[in-house]
Amino acid sequence: MRNRSLVSIDDFSKEEILEILDLAGKFELRPVGKLLEGKVIATLFFEPSTRTRLSFESAINRLGGKIVGFADSSISSVTKGETLFDTIKMVNSYADLIVIRHPFEGSARFASEVATVPVINAGDGANQHPTQTLLDLYSIRKTQGSLDNLNVFMVGDLKYGRTVHSLLMAMAHWNTTFNFISPEELRVPDEFKLHLDNAGLKYYEHLDFSDIISRADIIYMTRVQKERFSDPIEYEKVKNVYVLRNSMLRNTKANLRILHPLPRVNEIHTDVDSNPKAYYFEQALNGVYTRQAILCTLLDLNF
Amino acid sequence: MKGGKQQLVVSAIQNGTVIDHVPAKSLFKVIQILGLDHIENQITFGTNLESKKLGHKAIIKISERYFEDNDINRIALVAPEAKLNIIKDYMVVEKKVVKVPDYITAIAKCMNPKCITNLENVTTRFQVISKKNIALKCRYCEKITSGDNLKII
Numbered sequence: 465m466r467n468r469s470l471v472s473i474d475d476f477s478k479e480e481i482l483e484i485l486d487l488a489g490k491f492e493l494r495p496v497g498k499l500l501e502g503k504v505i506a507t508l509f510f511e512p513s514t515r516t517r518l519s520f521e522s523a524i525n526r527l528g529g530k531i532v533g534f535a536d537s538s539i540s541s542v543t544k545g546e547t548l549f550d551t552i553k554m555v556n557s558y559a560d561l562i563v564i565r566h567p568f569e570g571s572a573r574f575a576s577e578v579a580t581v582p583v584i585n586a587g588d589g590a591n592q593h594p595t596q597t598l599l600d601l602y603s604i605r606k607t608q609g610s611l612d613n614l615n616v617f618m619v620g621d622l623k624y625g626r627t628v629h630s631l632l633m634a635m636a637h638w639n640t641t642f643n644f645i646s647p648e649e650l651r652v653p654d655e656f657k658l659h660l661d662n663a664g665l666k667y668y669e670h671l672d673f674s675d676i677i678s679r680a681d682i683i684y685m686t687r688v689q690k691e692r693f694s695d696p697i698e699y700e701k702v703k704n705v706y707v708l709r710n711s712m713l714r715n716t717k718a719n720l721r722i723l724h725p726l727p728r729v730n731e732i733h734t735d736v737d738s739n740p741k742a743y744y745f746e747q748a749l750n751g752v753y754t755r756q757a758i759l760c761t762l763l764d765l766n767f
Numbered sequence: 768m769k770g771g772k773q774q775l776v777v778s779a780i781q782n783g784t785v786i787d788h789v790p791a792k793s794l795f796k797v798i799q800i801l802g803l804d805h806i807e808n809q810i811t812f813g814t815n816l817e818s819k820k821l822g823h824k825a826i827i828k829i830s831e832r833y834f835e836d837n838d839i840n841r842i843a844l845v846a847p848e849a850k851l852n853i854i855k856d857y858m859v860v861e862k863k864v865v866k867v868p869d870y871i872t873a874i875a876k877c878m879n880p881k882c883i884t885n886l887e888n889v890t891t892r893f894q895v896i897s898k899k900n901i902a903l904k905c906r907y908c909e910k911i912t913s914g915d916n917l918k919i920i
């Protein structure tokens with residue numbers, strides 16, 4: 465593998481992504497092993513993210529690896545004022561691989577330049593969260609059988625949502641048709657539309673689900689946050705438009721699955737949870753297999 | 768000498784480099800990027816000169832100093848139309864134009880306030896994704912800084 469670190473999803477080619485997804489499939493069949501025995505993995509969470517951290521730690525533990533690190537920099541030995549450079553230099557000599565979550569955008573790329581061991585970006589501010597994208601891709605492939613020629617609906621905050629942007633960039637490898645459903649103020653930024661134009665892919669923008677939902681293979685839901693609106697009245701007007709309810713799924717395709725990066729607030733009504741098309745809880749479990757695959761790939765460990 | 772009247776505004780040099788067609792508003796950025804404020808050579812410059820192409824232009828003449836292409840291309844961010852005349856014995860012996868490089872290190876500031884380069888001591892690095900209307904993609908935060916938002920460090 466060309467990259468020894470995973471910082472940004474577009475560092476990886478289509479083939480490299482598929483290799484990771486194939487390996488994740490093997491871990492789903494045999495989740496416990498000893499591939500990381502004797503390895504020490506540093507998990508540096510400069511901001512708390514319990515969900516992502518537990519998923520990584522579960523992946524590491526299932527493979528027999530040891531963990532050093534911290535869950536929140538305010539209670540860790542990382543003193544305020546120590547630079548990221550110094551922290552990475554120190555940890556680099558204790559660990560075989562570094563998982564980093566840090567609020568500054570670009571922090572993981574910088575860490576990967578400072579470290580001599582592989583670095584996995586577990587979220588750098590609003591920039592990238594590539595392990596989320598890989599688990600999304602894994603979930604899509606698993607439920608649809610393939611990543612080719614799907615009709616993907618992305619709903620909610622498409623302007624600031626980093627998971628949406630990374631997934632969009634990745635799905636552009638597979639002749640995807642995109643339907644973007646968002647309020648006017650939270651539309652997909654032009655740079656991503658330009659990327660789809662250059663890739664020759666079709667995309668459509670909508671203000672609501674209307675009657676198009678019957679065409680969806682995947683619905684990827686995100687939260688519309690009040691803080692994103694310059695005008696609070698605009699938020700009040702649209703806040704219920706981007707909520708998915710079970711009744712809306714009546715005439716949808718049998719293969720449709722609903723994804724959400726979690727945690728959810730109210731954008732998916734709880735009456736959807738018992739619908740077999742709801743996939744967001746299994747999606748989270750797929751994160752463990754995907755992270756097992758990423759760890760072993762970057763450490764060049766064979767299954 | 769072509770355009771004789773204007774040339775006279777800033778006196779001729781015997782040996783060195785003349786940088787012409789610098790946008791007037793970029794004069795001090797060019798001086799900063801080339802480190803002209805830290806060298807001992809004799810430098811004369813004129814600014815707010817009439818230019819059909821640029822509106823107001825500036826011209827810089829540096830005695831006894833010649834630049835490597837790599838160095839001079841760094842000013843392309845702020846003076847993409849700049850032209851260089853290499854002077855030997857009062858004669859133009861070579862003309863050069865600047866080329867926008869593919870990658871830029873340590874000159875420009877990332878416009879994203881949440882970028883690590885603005886929050887810790889990290890050297891900025893950009894990929895130039897558009898040369899005509901300057902657009903730089905930050906190697907770190909991956910955000911795009913366009914020409915109008917460009918600040919020189």
Ligand SMILES: [Zn+2]
Binds near residue numbers: 878879905906908909
């Ligand atoms: Zn940046």
